[in-house]
Amino acid sequence: MTPEELDEIATIERETTHQFQHRVSVCVGTGCHSAHSEEVKTALEKEVSRQGLENWCQVKGVGCRGLCASGPMVEVDTAARLYQGVTPEDAVEIVETLDTGSVPRLECPTDLPFFTRQTKIVLEHAGRIDPERIEDYIVMGGYTALLKTLTEMTPAEVIEQITTSGLRGRGGGGYPTGLKWRTVAIAAGTQKYIICNGDEGDPGAFMDRSILESDPHRILEGMAIAAYAVGADEGYVYVRAEYPLAIKRLRAAIIQAERNGLLGKNIFGTPFSFHVEIRLGAGAFVCGEETALIASIEGRRGTPRPRPPYPAEFGLWGCPTLINNVETIANIVPIVRNGGAWFAEIGTENSKGTKVFALTGRVNHTGLIEVPMGITLREIVFDIGGGIPDGRKFKAVQTGGPSGGCIPEEYLDMTVDYASLAQVGSIMGSGGMIIMDETSNMVDVARYFMEFCMTESCGKCIPCRVGTVQMHELLCRIAAGQATPHDLELLEELCDLVKQTSLCGLGQSSPNPVLSTLRYFRNEYMDQLAAKPGE
Amino acid sequence: MSHGCLFFWGNRIHRRIRPDAEQNSDTLKCQERTMSVPAGKKLKLPLPSDDRRWRLVGATMRRHGYRPSALIETLHTVQESFGYVDNDALRFVANGLHVPLSRAYGVATFYHFFSFKPPGKHTCAICLGTACYIKGGPDNLKALEEAFDVQAGETTADGQLSLLTARCLGACGLAPAAVFDGEMVGRLDRMEIQQRVERLLNDDARRT
Numbered sequence: 078m079t080p081e082e083l084d085e086i087a088t089i090e091r092e093t094t095h096q097f098q099h100r101v102s103v104c105v106g107t108g109c110h111s112a113h114s115e116e117v118k119t120a121l122e123k124e125v126s127r128q129g130l131e132n133w134c135q136v137k138g139v140g141c142r143g144l145c146a147s148g149p150m151v152e153v154d155t156a157a158r159l160y161q162g163v164t165p166e167d168a169v170e171i172v173e174t175l176d177t178g179s180v181p182r183l184e185c186p187t188d189l190p191f192f193t194r195q196t197k198i199v200l201e202h203a204g205r206i207d208p209e210r211i212e213d214y215i216v217m218g219g220y221t222a223l224l225k226t227l228t229e230m231t232p233a234e235v236i237e238q239i240t241t242s243g244l245r246g247r248g249g250g251g252y253p254t255g256l257k258w259r260t261v262a263i264a265a266g267t268q269k270y271i272i273c274n275g276d277e278g279d280p281g282a283f284m285d286r287s288i289l290e291s292d293p294h295r296i297l298e299g300m301a302i303a304a305y306a307v308g309a310d311e312g313y314v315y316v317r318a319e320y321p322l323a324i325k326r327l328r329a330a331i332i333q334a335e336r337n338g339l340l341g342k343n344i345f346g347t348p349f350s351f352h353v354e355i356r357l358g359a360g361a362f363v364c365g366e367e368t369a370l371i372a373s374i375e376g377r378r379g380t381p382r383p384r385p386p387y388p389a390e391f392g393l394w395g396c397p398t399l400i401n402n403v404e405t406i407a408n409i410v411p412i413v414r415n416g417g418a419w420f421a422e423i424g425t426e427n428s429k430g431t432k433v434f435a436l437t438g439r440v441n442h443t444g445l446i447e448v449p450m451g452i453t454l455r456e457i458v459f460d461i462g463g464g465i466p467d468g469r470k471f472k473a474v475q476t477g478g479p480s481g482g483c484i485p486e487e488y489l490d491m492t493v494d495y496a497s498l499a500q501v502g503s504i505m506g507s508g509g510m511i512i513m514d515e516t517s518n519m520v521d522v523a524r525y526f527m528e529f530c531m532t533e534s535c536g537k538c539i540p541c542r543v544g545t546v547q548m549h550e551l552l553c554r555i556a557a558g559q560a561t562p563h564d565l566e567l568l569e570e571l572c573d574l575v576k577q578t579s580l581c582g583l584g585q586s587s588p589n590p591v592l593s594t595l596r597y598f599r600n601e602y603m604d605q606l607a608a609k610p611g612e
Numbered sequence: 613m614s615h616g617c618l619f620f621w622g623n624r625i626h627r628r629i630r631p632d633a634e635q636n637s638d639t640l641k642c643q644e645r646t647m648s649v650p651a652g653k654k655l656k657l658p659l660p661s662d663d664r665r666w667r668l669v670g671a672t673m674r675r676h677g678y679r680p681s682a683l684i685e686t687l688h689t690v691q692e693s694f695g696y697v698d699n700d701a702l703r704f705v706a707n708g709l710h711v712p713l714s715r716a717y718g719v720a721t722f723y724h725f726f727s728f729k730p731p732g733k734h735t736c737a738i739c740l741g742t743a744c745y746i747k748g749g750p751d752n753l754k755a756l757e758e759a760f761d762v763q764a765g766e767t768t769a770d771g772q773l774s775l776l777t778a779r780c781l782g783a784c785g786l787a788p789a790a791v792f793d794g795e796m797v798g799r800l801d802r803m804e805i806q807q808r809v810e811r812l813l814n815d816d817a818r819r820t
Contacts, residue, residue, distance in 0.1 A: 108786060376682060478742070
């Protein structure tokens with residue numbers, strides 16, 4: 078592929094699209110897919126061809142629009158009309174009213190805060206392009222960032238831009254991405270690897286899945302840029318086997334990119350070569366931890382090892398390895414395209430850019446949102462999320478999955494960034510945000526997460542393997558009303574011990590849900606004790 | 613109570629750990645990386661039986677050059693083709709990839725995705741991710757356990773239904789969700805989930 082050919086694909090695609098008077102986009106992300114959006118798409122296509130309008134109206138499948146609870150979503154022309162809860166039977170009406178108006182019964186207001194309050198960088202293409210066609214990606218300027226990197230920038234300049242942007246790892250750790258890249262770049266060794274971590278194990282989080290499903294080429298391009306910057310020529314995308322649609326689209330994207338010479342040998346005629354392979358996870362939460370993930374790619378049990386040495390120096394097959402989360406990689410292309418300084422203007426002092434959250438639980442608008450860092454929790458829950466359904470009262474928001482904590486109402490006006498979340502005993506995490514109302518029992522929530530950590534503990538280090546079992550037992554006793562105040566003391570003591578002495582992040586953070594609920598909802602624990610203190 | 617005592621109690625998942633000799637051995641790692649069959653050279657690997665599905669498993673190993681690192685990928689193919697991993701499969705894969713049988717067993721038991729029992733004719737996997745959990749997933753599970761006399765993770769005595777639980781299907785917007793024979797359905801309650809499973813089972817009865 079030459080730069081001219083890339084231009085040509087974009088031009089042809091643009092001209093083809095312009096021939097159509099109307100464009101009907103059906104969301105085919107997992108949310109809408111489970112609500113049978115494929116059938117809606119087929120019905121629309123049938124209706125268009127039945128009326129002989131194939132050259133007048135284009136029907137296409139697009140990635141996630143975000144408002145998963147109202148699926149299947151259908152968009153007519155770009156942002157003109159949005160329909161929700163569409164069934165195959167509605168196809169006739171939708172096609173007939175293309176020119177004249179709309180179908181009011183299905184209309185979803187596009188001026189909802191859910192749509193207007195978001196800032197889309199990572200998800201800019203989601204809902205706009207067909208994830209299964211590389212041409213759709215190219216026409217949006219796809220692969221031009223890679224072209225710019227390979228032809229105009231040195232690896233050091235690329236790393237400089239990423240450092241300037243202030244981007245931090247989006248997988249939970251929040252490690253500065255530029256620094257990580259530099260470490261791998263200067264590490265000794267001729268063979269280096271890139272790994273894109275898509276082992277999104279947190280229950281209640283589906284950001285990475287949506288990104289992979291809606292815009293797979295963005296990940297491939299981001300990985301190629303990262304590979305060029307650090308001097309790698311092989312990359313792996315590690316995806317959960319539970320995400321079949323994401324795997325299918327990513328596989329298709331790799332084949333298309335290879336066929337077009339955008340992956341493989343001598344990309345854009347430069348000496349740079351880059352190959353990508355997919356590795357499937359097999360249902361082990363601990364594989365989200367980087368050293369465990371490397372073990373898994375090497376075909377071994379996914380158990381972490383002590384660090385240092387960090388994977389940046391001693392990673393896959395003992396070679397320097399760069400591991401970045403899917404969302405982090407998805408931020409690379411816009412940073413290279415617009416410059417690090419542009420990115421650094423968004424967000425707060427210490428947390429730049431945007432963050433994608435999976436907003437779920439007891440909230441009116443469940444789905445996928447992207448907001449600038451520094452937004453308040455109240456804005457997310459009550460404006461974008463539309464508040465709590467059934468007139469119930471907000472109780473807590475859980476962030477960070479099993480490694481995070483529950484944040485009570487008094488901190489709703491806190492800004493969302495790495496530092497403030499850590500201050501209140503939670504973490505940014507990968508981006509799951511679960512809203513709980515007054516019906517949720519916080520002891521049960523803590524027990525739920527502890528059960529998760531207990532079953533997912535890999536068994537390598539004792540504090541995690543044994544501590545989680547004991548903490549879970551104590552929580553069960555509290556929940557069953559059989560615990561004494563002494564048990565509560567023991568629980569707190571154990572939390573501290575496991576936090577301090579576990580080998581990897583899974584163990585170190587497993588007490589977080591307990592500690593944060595104890596901090597803010599201690600009365601619920603006390604109410605469930607069999608004997609009250611002093612009795 | 614001392615912590616040492618607590619650790620002793622918690623030993624019930626002790627079997628998961630084993631000394632990882634290869635973990636820190638660089639030389640072995642390098643060998644693994646390079647130990648592959650040269651392209652073009654055919655490797656004769658006797659198939660366990662005439663079952664055509666073994667060829668799929670063999671093809672996966674061949675695609676990865678019979679490298680030991682392809683263990684998990686190959687087990688995925690076994691799981692996908694046969695529905696479960698049995699001793700024959702483990703031996704075949706361990707042989708083909710030149711890994712000790714103990715390691716193949718260790719890996720297969722470590723990851724939740726691989727099962728060692730044949731699945732029922734139909735499967736229903738209930739999501740118990742956080743969003744589904746607080747919206748009634750456990751209730752749905754209980755309803756099915758009672759209605760069909762089967763525990764989570766088990767198959768009914770007649771082999772018709774496997775009841776499974778999932779960590780998170782990523783369909784949190786549709787919570788509580790479940791997957792019936794590969795088809796995901798959201799916003800389920802006790803009644804509906806029961807009806808759906810009955811429909812799954814009855815569809816067969818009608819056909820036969």
